[in-house]
Amino acid sequence: MNAALKTTWGPIALAALAALAVCWFLPATLELFALINATVFVSMAILALSLALVWGYGGILCFGQAAFFGLGGYTYAVAAINFGDTTGAVPLAILVPAGFALLLGYFLFYGRISDVYLGVITLTVTLILFKFINSTASDIWTIGTAPLGGFNGIPMTPPLNFPGDMTAMLMPDQIFVLAVIGLFLCYAIAKLILASHFGRVVVAVKENELRAELLGYDVRLYKLIIFTVGGAMAGLAGMFFANCVFVSPTMFSLSYSGQIIIWVIVGGLGTLVGPVIGCILLQMLTNWAGTLEVIDPNLVLGAILVIAVLLLPKGLLPTITGLIRRGDRS
Amino acid sequence: MSAMLETSGLTMRFGGVVAVDRVDVKIHEGELRCLIGPNGAGKSTFFKCLTGQYKPTSGTVHLREHDVTGWDSFAIARLGVGIKTQVPSVFDGLTVRDSVLIAARRRYGAILARKRTDEVLGRIGIEDIAGKPVGLLSHGSRQLVELATVVASEPDLIILDEPTAGMTAEETARTAALIRQLNERHAIVVVEHDMQFIRSIAKTVTVFHQGRVLIEDKVDVVLNDPVVRDVYLGKEPIRAAVGRVAA
Amino acid sequence: MDLALIVLLQIVTSIAMLALISLGLAVIFGMMRVINLAHGEFLMLGAYAAILATGHGVNLWVSMLLVAPVSVAIVGVVVERLIIRRLYGRMIDTMLATWGLSLALIGLVTMILGNTNTGFSAPLGSIAIGGFRMSGYELFLILFTAVLLAVVFVVFRFTRLGLIARGTMQNPDMAAALGIAPSTVYAVTFAVGAALSGLAGALIAPLAGVVPTMGTAYIAKAFITVITGGAAILAGTISASGLLGAVNTLGSFLATPVLGEVALLAAAIVLLRLLPRGITGRFLKGSL
Numbered sequence: 001m002n003a004a005l006k007t008t009w010g011p012i013a014l015a016a017l018a019a020l021a022v023c024w025f026l027p028a029t030l031e032l033f034a035l036i037n038a039t040v041f042v043s044m045a046i047l048a049l050s051l052a053l054v055w056g057y058g059g060i061l062c063f064g065q066a067a068f069f070g071l072g073g074y075t076y077a078v079a080a081i082n083f084g085d086t087t088g089a090v091p092l093a094i095l096v097p098a099g100f101a102l103l104l105g106y107f108l109f110y111g112r113i114s115d116v117y118l119g120v121i122t123l124t125v126t127l128i129l130f131k132f133i134n135s136t137a138s139d140i141w142t143i144g145t146a147p148l149g150g151f152n153g154i155p156m157t158p159p160l161n162f163p164g165d166m167t168a169m170l171m172p173d174q175i176f177v178l179a180v181i182g183l184f185l186c187y188a189i190a191k192l193i194l195a196s197h198f199g200r201v202v203v204a205v206k207e208n209e210l211r212a213e214l215l216g217y218d219v220r221l222y223k224l225i226i227f228t229v230g231g232a233m234a235g236l237a238g239m240f241f242a243n244c245v246f247v248s249p250t251m252f253s254l255s256y257s258g259q260i261i262i263w264v265i266v267g268g269l270g271t272l273v274g275p276v277i278g279c280i281l282l283q284m285l286t287n288w289a290g291t292l293e294v295i296d297p298n299l300v301l302g303a304i305l306v307i308a309v310l311l312l313p314k315g316l317l318p319t320i321t322g323l324i325r326r327g328d329r330s
Numbered sequence: 331m332s333a334m335l336e337t338s339g340l341t342m343r344f345g346g347v348v349a350v351d352r353v354d355v356k357i358h359e360g361e362l363r364c365l366i367g368p369n370g371a372g373k374s375t376f377f378k379c380l381t382g383q384y385k386p387t388s389g390t391v392h393l394r395e396h397d398v399t400g401w402d403s404f405a406i407a408r409l410g411v412g413i414k415t416q417v418p419s420v421f422d423g424l425t426v427r428d429s430v431l432i433a434a435r436r437r438y439g440a441i442l443a444r445k446r447t448d449e450v451l452g453r454i455g456i457e458d459i460a461g462k463p464v465g466l467l468s469h470g471s472r473q474l475v476e477l478a479t480v481v482a483s484e485p486d487l488i489i490l491d492e493p494t495a496g497m498t499a500e501e502t503a504r505t506a507a508l509i510r511q512l513n514e515r516h517a518i519v520v521v522e523h524d525m526q527f528i529r530s531i532a533k534t535v536t537v538f539h540q541g542r543v544l545i546e547d548k549v550d551v552v553l554n555d556p557v558v559r560d561v562y563l564g565k566e567p568i569r570a571a572v573g574r575v576a577a
Numbered sequence: 578m579d580l581a582l583i584v585l586l587q588i589v590t591s592i593a594m595l596a597l598i599s600l601g602l603a604v605i606f607g608m609m610r611v612i613n614l615a616h617g618e619f620l621m622l623g624a625y626a627a628i629l630a631t632g633h634g635v636n637l638w639v640s641m642l643l644v645a646p647v648s649v650a651i652v653g654v655v656v657e658r659l660i661i662r663r664l665y666g667r668m669i670d671t672m673l674a675t676w677g678l679s680l681a682l683i684g685l686v687t688m689i690l691g692n693t694n695t696g697f698s699a700p701l702g703s704i705a706i707g708g709f710r711m712s713g714y715e716l717f718l719i720l721f722t723a724v725l726l727a728v729v730f731v732v733f734r735f736t737r738l739g740l741i742a743r744g745t746m747q748n749p750d751m752a753a754a755l756g757i758a759p760s761t762v763y764a765v766t767f768a769v770g771a772a773l774s775g776l777a778g779a780l781i782a783p784l785a786g787v788v789p790t791m792g793t794a795y796i797a798k799a800f801i802t803v804i805t806g807g808a809a810i811l812a813g814t815i816s817a818s819g820l821l822g823a824v825n826t827l828g829s830f831l832a833t834p835v836l837g838e839v840a841l842l843a844a845a846i847v848l849l850r851l852l853p854r855g856i857t858g859r860f861l862k863g864s865l
Contacts, residue, residue, distance in 0.1 A: 061669055063676075111850040116612060116668050117804055121846065124797040128842050135835045197435055204432050207421040214381065214419065215433045215479060216407035254793050258680055265673065296688045302681025309674040310663060 008195040011273075012188045019184040027173035036172055036244050041283050042179040043240035046186050046233060048263040048279035049272060053190045054230035055261075056270045057199070059206030060223060061115060064122030065260045067129050068097035068231040070251035072238025074133070074148075077157040077247045082144035085166035086158060093239035094232045101231025102224065109220040109227070123257065130252035153248025160243055179240045183276075186233050190272055193229070202226050255298060259286075262305045268318045333392070334359045334487060334517055335380070340389035342375050349375040351541035352389065357487070362513045364528050364549070365521045367538030368561055373521045374416065376538065377491045380519075381413045382406045393487075408436075412485035412516070416492045418472040422465030426456060426475050429464055433482035446482060454478040454508065470501040477508070487517045494527050506530045525562070529553065537561070583711065584830060590715045592822030593722040598781065598795050599802040599814050600729070601774030606803050607810035608742060608766045610668065611661060614675040616799055617792020618682040619771050623649045623778025624787045625686065628695055637700060641779040649775025650768045657767040662760065679792065686789040699783035714783060721780070725773075730811055742766060798838075801845040807855020816856045821845060 026038055051065045075096040079089035104125060108118050137150025146154065160175055162168040170178070193199040205212045205219045213219050238251060250256065259282070267278025282304070286297045312319055335357040342350040350372045357363050367373050378384040380391060382403035390399045398406050407413060421429045430450055434443040451457045456474050459467065464475055473493065480488060493509070494502045502524070509518060509531050522528055528535065532549040539561050545552055552558055602616045613619075623645040630640035660678065664671045701713035733739035745762045785791060802821055806813025824844045829837030848856070 107846060107850060113849060116672065117849065119669070119672060120612070120800045120804055121849070124801055124842055124845075127793065127797040128839055131838060132835055135833070197432075197440070200428065200432055200435075204421050204424065204429075207423045208419055210383075210403075210415070211419040211421060211476075211479070212432075213403045214407055214413040214415070216404050216436045216483065218402070218404045255680065258676055261673065261676070294688075296684035298680045299684025299688060302677045302679065302684060305677025306660060306674050306681065307677075309670050309677065310660065 008191050012191055015184055015187050019180050023177045023180050027176055032172060035176055037287075039172070039176045039179050039244045040241060041280050042176070042183050043237045043244065044263075044283055045276045045279050046179075046183050046237035046240065047260055048267070048275040049183070049186050049190060050230045050233035050237065051260050051264050052267070052269075052272050052275035053193075053233070054227055055264055056268075056272075056275070057194060057206065058202050058223060058226040058230070060227055060230075061119050061261075062122045062227070062230070063119045063257055063261070064124075064126035065230070065234050066252055066254075066256035067122070067126040068101055068234035069238040069241070069256065070129065070133070070247070070249075071097040071100055072235025073157075073242040073247040073251050074154070074238075075235070076239040076242050077154045078143045078146040078148075080158045081146035081154070081156070085164070086160045087163045087166075090160070090239060093242075094235045097235030097238070098228050098232035101228045105224045105227040105231075109223045112220070123254075126252055126257055127254065130249055130254070133249040133252060149248075151249055153246055153250075155246050157242045157246040175240070175243050179243075182236055182240060186236065187272060187276075189229075193226075198222070198225070255301070258305070259301060262301055262308070266304060266308050266312070271318065274318070332359070333357065334361070334394060335519070336392045337380070338390055338392075340376070340379055340391065341387050342372075342379055342384055343387045348541050350379060350386070353538075353541075353543055355536060355543065355546075357517060357519055359486075360513075360517050362509070362518045362531065362533050363520070364532040364535045365519065365538060366523055366525075366528055366535060367544070368523065371538035372541040373523075373538050374491060375541075377489065377521050380406075380489060381411070407485075410484075410486040412480035412483065412488040414476055414480045414488070414490045414493060416495055418469070418476045420464045420472050420476050420479070423463065425461055425463055426467075426478075427451065427460040429475060430478050430482050433479040437483040446484075450478050450482045453511075454481070455504070469496045470498060473497060473501070473505070477505075481512065481516075485516060487519070488512065489519045489521075491521045492523070493520065494522070494524055502527060503530075525553070584826070586711055586715075587830070588823050588826045589719055591826040592818050593719045594781065595798060595802050595818035595822045595825075596726065596814050597718065597722045597777045598774075599799045599806075599818060600725070601770045601772070601777060602799045603803045603806065603810045603814045604729075604773060605767060605770035607808060607813070608745070608770075609661075609665075609763055611665075611767075612668065612672045612675070612800075613770070614672055614796070615656070615679040615682060615792075616675075616774055617794075617796035618679045618686075619649050619653070619774035619792075620778030620781070620795055621686065621787070621789065621792040622652060622682070623775030624782035624785070624791065625690065626775065627779035627782055628697060628787060631697060637697070641782075642776065645779030646772035646776040649778070650772035652775075653768045653771025654764060656771075657764050661767060662763075665763070679796075683789050683792070690789070692789060695787050697783055718780060725776075726811060726815065729773075733811070738765075798841065801842065805845045805848050805855055807852075807857035809857035813855060813857040820848075820856075 027035060030038060047065065047069055050068070051062065054060050054062055054065070072093045076086075076089050076093035079092045080086045083089060104122070107113075108121060113121065133148065134151050136148035137152070139147065141148040141150070148154070160170045160178070162170065194203070201212065201217055202222050205217065205222050209219050212222075238247075241251065263279035263282055264275040266282060267276065268274030282301070286300060289295050289297050289300045333356040335355075337353055337355050340350055340353045341348065353376060365373050365376065375384065379386045382398070382401050382405070385400045390397055392398065393406065393409055393411065396409060398409065403413070421432070424432070427447060431443060431447045434446040434450070438446055448457075451460050454474050454477055456471065456478060459471060464472060467475065473496070477493065490509070494505050497505060506527060509520065512518060520531070529549065534546070535549050535552040536546040537544040537552060537558055544561065545555060545558060598620060601619065602613060605611055605613050605616075626645040626648040627640040630644040631637050635644060656678065660674050661671060664674055699712060699714035701717055704711050704713050704716065733743060741757055741762060745759055781795075785794075802814065802817045805821060806817035821841050821844060825837045825841040827837075828840030
């Protein structure tokens with residue numbers, strides 16, 4: 001019991017405190033534009049968390065986490081335009097990407113496709129979605145009353161309203177608070193999953209697939225479920241992102257998929273908090289690099305990824321905690 | 331006495347090579363059976379066909395009333411078969427206790443699994459290292475940890491592929507004692523080529539040679555058989571080795 | 578009749594293009610088990626090398642067939658020394674590092690040359706087939722790809738270099754036994770793969786339009802082709818591009834180009850579900 005308190009409920013309580021502090025402090029101090037930007041960061045952090053779970057604990061290197069992110073955003077936008085009310089659009093924005101992850105995952109895991117091929121296939125699926133959405137400029141690509149808009153995306157993505165009351169739109173500070181709650185819930189759910197028997201088996205499968213199989217666990221099923229949970233979280237992230245900006249094909253782009261992986265690897269594979277911190281730090285860095293207009297953000301991201309793989313294979317957080325521990329001992 | 335595990339006409343081909351050739355083997359409830367044979371005799375391939383890691387080219391594998399030919403490993407394991415591979419297959423990132431707990435939890439509820447874990451750790455004699463990550467242990471200890479995970483779900487049949495590979499003499503002796511002890515509750519199939527070890531545990535021995543069953547009998551009969559001695563102690567391997575060099 | 582001929586030629590063009598853009602990747606993957614995610618950017622660099630060279634007055638054919646492959650080969654050697662060499666045997670890390678390289682190259686080229694669409698028009702005019710016209714350059718590409726595949730075959734099959742390369746492919750210790758450091762073989766292989774990618778990039782430039790992000794349009798196709806093909810470099814590339822190129826063109830012809838690409842992907846995924854180790858993992862085993 002004591003151990004569960006230390007490894008699961010303790011961190012969840014700390015995360016709740018941190019979320020409360022952020023919700024209390026940031027909306028009061030940030031200007032509107034900065035607050036919306038902060039909401040984007042939080043939605044990205046949810047995205048980072050989804051891959052941290054799937055890759056760091058499930059051992060599934062998905063190069064296409066952006067596909068679920070984009071699907072979440074587009075599902076939300078299309079559903080909200082059609083319903084006129086966002087109450088039903090939010091669960092759909094989680095369920096559609098989760099369903100897609102389930103379908104894709106079935107092919108990948110039940111086909112027993114190896115790690116490397118899995119990366120390539122998820123990458124390709126994302127690219128195809130990107131190309132497809134890009135090519136939907138003409139009017140025939142309309143779902144209900146929502147035109148997909150091709151490379152322009154859907155500029156009039158409606159913001160969230162109070163559940164059931166389509167006239168009461170949420171203010172940016174309320175959306176920010178919701179996004180932080182979303183991030184906290186995803187973190188808590190991930191922690192609880194990892195503490196459960198199911199989560200332990202997922203980690204065991206990552207450690208040694210053959211052994212897990214020989215002990216009688218159907219590894220395909222465990223991978224499929226954790227992959228689907230990751231897809232659902234990425235969809236939620238896309239929904240929040242759609243609320244701050246608007247949905248466009250870049251949500252499916254290779255550079256998004258790349259960024260997510262960079263956040264996780266820089267923050268630390270096999271931790272949940274590391275990728276969230278890595279995500280926010282790197283977002284700030286690329287935003288800053290973007291304002292310089294001298295250095296291309298892609299160059300910065302790419303260089304960081306190469307250096308992280310070569311020099312910090314364990315990631316920032318584990319490296320720092322490792323250094324601190326070593327410091328303590330001496 | 332009815333057969334617990336039975337193969338009939340089991341054959342595994344890789345391209346033109348027949349690694350296992352029409353093998354009929356019967357293992358009874360509670361039996362301790364050793365499968366021996368020189369390198370390349372087909373023991374390991376046969377093992378992988380039994381455990382679902384290979385799908386046999388033809389022939390069948392029956393486990394009690396189930397035809398498990400071509401089943402996935404996890405499904406075979408779920409029928410109550412514990413499988414230990416040749417190279418220790420363990421969870422390097424987990425502690426010894428967590429590894430065994432995961433194995434036990436497949437069959438038992440949370441509380442019972444915990445009890446079972448403590449009991450198994452004691453029975454295999456690894457309580458003292460229960461808190462250590464498996465990745466940091468010596469080869470011999472890893473073998474024992476794997477054995478503990480295999481035993482934890484109380485399988486009716488345990489299949490061990492070269493359980494003493496890479497062990498010290500002392501560890502080998504301990505493993506032999508352990509296998510005899512395990513045999514009081516489980517049927518066991520041991521694939522081995524260490525003759526000393528076989529002598530110390532075996533009752534019935536099946537000898538593989540060139541993918542087929544050469545002989546199957548009581549251990550002292552088999553070990554005194556002149557053909558088995560030839561196969562094992564020289565003639566055949568040397569001829570094969572000469573053939574390879576010439577080619 | 579003419580229409581049938583045109584469709585047939587379209588299919589053959591599509592197959593040749595797939596083989597052309599995949600060959601460099603296939604050499605690097607087949608020989609070194611390295612998945613080079615910067616492959617698309619190698620194509621892009623080849624295209625830019627050709628454009629810059631023609632801009633400085635070099636003959637178009639010299640730019641495409643000589644300047645592009647040589648410059649990208651040099652880039653390949655540098656990349657192999659600085660990144661790939663440190664990560665041998667760590668397939669996933671290599672993938673990640675080359676992906677980082679891919680992003681960095683896109684950023685670097687955007688910074689230096691700007692994010693504008695450049696290119697040069699296809700030489701060789703067009704040829705009339707009945708009532709239809711076919712680009713002469715596309716016919717040249719088909720022939721050139723066939724010759725290139727033949728040259729690669731001859732080099733691998735009949736030269737000492739090819740023998741060493743095949744030996745290393747089977748078993749890295751083999752090269753050491755022949756008195757050649759495996760690291761040299763890998764460096765040369767990576768450079769050859771990069772050169773082939775640069776050449777392909779320059780050759781598709783007149784048809785594609787050249788932007789810093791052009792690599793992303795080809796990388797998925799190239800990967801799917803190589804992986805569907807399996808371990809054998811030539812047999813895999815040819816069989817996979819034959820199959821997928823046909824699916825792609827028929828899809829585009831019957832529906833839209835985007836659906837053609839979706840059909841390509843779907844075909845590849847179904848194939849991998851049936852043959853997890855690619856076409857040459859099951860058929861044509863042990864071929865080149």
